Amino acid sequence: MAWSDALDPQSPAFGIAASANARVRVIAGPGTGKSFAMKRRVARLLEEGVEPASILAVTFTRVAAEDLHRELVGMGVPGCEALNGVTIHSLALRILMRNHVLGATGRIPRPLNDFELKPLEADLADAHGGVRELRKKIKAFEAAWARLQQDEPGYVQHPDDLAFERDLYGWLIFHRAMLIGEVIPQLYSYLHANPLAQERSEFRHILVDEFQDLNRAEQGVIALLSDAADVCIVGDDDQSIYSFKHAHPEGIRSWLATNAGADDLTLDDCRRCPTQVVAMANALIASNVNRPIPRALTPLAANGGGDVRILQYATLDDEVVGVTNLISGMVAGGIPPGDILVLAQRGVIGTPIYEALHARNIPVRSYYAEAELNAQNAQERFAYLKLLVDREDRVALRWLVGLNSANWRCRGYRRLRGYADGQAISPWQALCAIADGQAQVAHTGALVERFRVIRAELDRLGTLHADVGVLGVVDDLFPEGDDGVRDLRALSLSLLENDAGMMPEDFLTRLSDAITKPEIPSEIEDVRIMSLHKSKGLSAPVTIIAGCIEGLLPKQPRDGLSAAETLAEIEEQRRLFYVGISRVKSSPAAGKPGTLILTNSRMMPLATAMGAGIAPAQVNYGDAHMITSRFIREMGAAAPAPVPG
DNA sequence: GGGAGAGACGTTTTT
């Protein structure tokens, strides 16, 4: 295939593929064929003899990276199989490892699981304004302290932030661990400090997908990698939904100002969605006031109007049953389960739908994160497994000695850490010394008592392993019938199925990977249930968004915000809904009109509402009364009238 | 250091 095959030279896609400008920005609305245009651009580069290794295609999420990689490799152009599609985090880690940046500063790339953040938070909270403030600080640190688009990354602005960074590094170095997110500030400062670093001129062509998802630090990393590269960024400020990690729509908007002379191209023809959905999406997003470049998607008549329904149920239970019935009916009618995408912003809505479909033997998969480690006993057994493999896993030990204490025994642990540091020994060695009476450290009684239990349990597991191997240990740690570890058991057994004699450390590595980096299947065979965030970049012939109520979509803005900040939160929620409805794909030729179903319910138990952080409009004897999302109204006359479900 | 009781909050993502 030649890169320009069947491409109209007047089309924007041609322009994107052909532009020889060293800086190109593409604003591409949902479903406008940006992957297609990027692919053609890469094909052109390869045909012109550009080294595949000098082309960098980078995105923010693994789903998008693997998608891009698959598309690029599938082009059939010579050299395409050598192309890389990477997440910015994996790229960062690779560059840091290659340059021994981490080793030189005493760092070990042992990532923390989500649940392992608890003791870190407890250990640092006192000195840094409490756990809540601390979490915000971690987010800002991961953005290299550039909380706003106009902030310069890498420069700590407040003395508090500086003290926090010092303590955080201290904790991570002592515990021989890393935050996933810290690779970004690390890489930024490495590249910034080393203008002669090979990586700054390694790439000739950089393509960035979903650019609006990058925060200022991540944008800075891209800029520092671009010394010798042509850069093409693709994204959509209307799909910017990651303000919680300090990515703002201004990022892609202001890129032209900092890249003078850049080409500015736009993709507006919505090739994916039915025309009615395009009209609804346009009406919806027009309600965003803070939108300097008002644009609209152009519908494609050939896509047909689609099948759009807005359904209301009396109660949340009815909604769950209703959605389940709809899906069963579709599957019974011959629609492949993999064509169906269910979006629910909270587990309380998504999980019951998942369970109900599961009970009806409909293939279904839930994409809510790290679900295997939700239960505390799952976390505990997993920590034991880590310690069994490596007694010097300081994070796992820290977690276990703090377990079942509200403050994770942070005061005793502080003394222990001081002692271990002073003696230049590890916490494990220090605890052994104290437990065996060879050393005394005041106020560590509770800690050492816990340690004795942990050590005995590890001895037991060690013996068990010697007797019955990894499989026996798995059976002991994740026993059948224990709901909390059900998923861990299933996952472990599937890993050991063909290789029961695996070394424990290999088993642990594979188990960790399976939990934190689940495989993204290329053939979708299940009904998919996920958050709206996760759905970015995906499309499906049938898209169902459940829970379209005020307080959830949009979520209740946080308290204490200024009017402008509140507006910004609502506008981001509107963009989130815009992303959601534009997932639906029509293929009239294949008999798939493109089905979009939006559901809500008028009432749910108060406990459910409060449990999910949904502010009810009114409460009556334990029933929370909900009202329909404003977004339904904002889609205007383009949307069908809501009907009972 | 740790327990009791009052008060806040609940999501989304990255190897």
Added chain:
DNA sequence: CGTCTCTCCC
């Protein structure tokens, strides 16, 4: 409504 977090007190 639960769970987590914070403060106060022993």
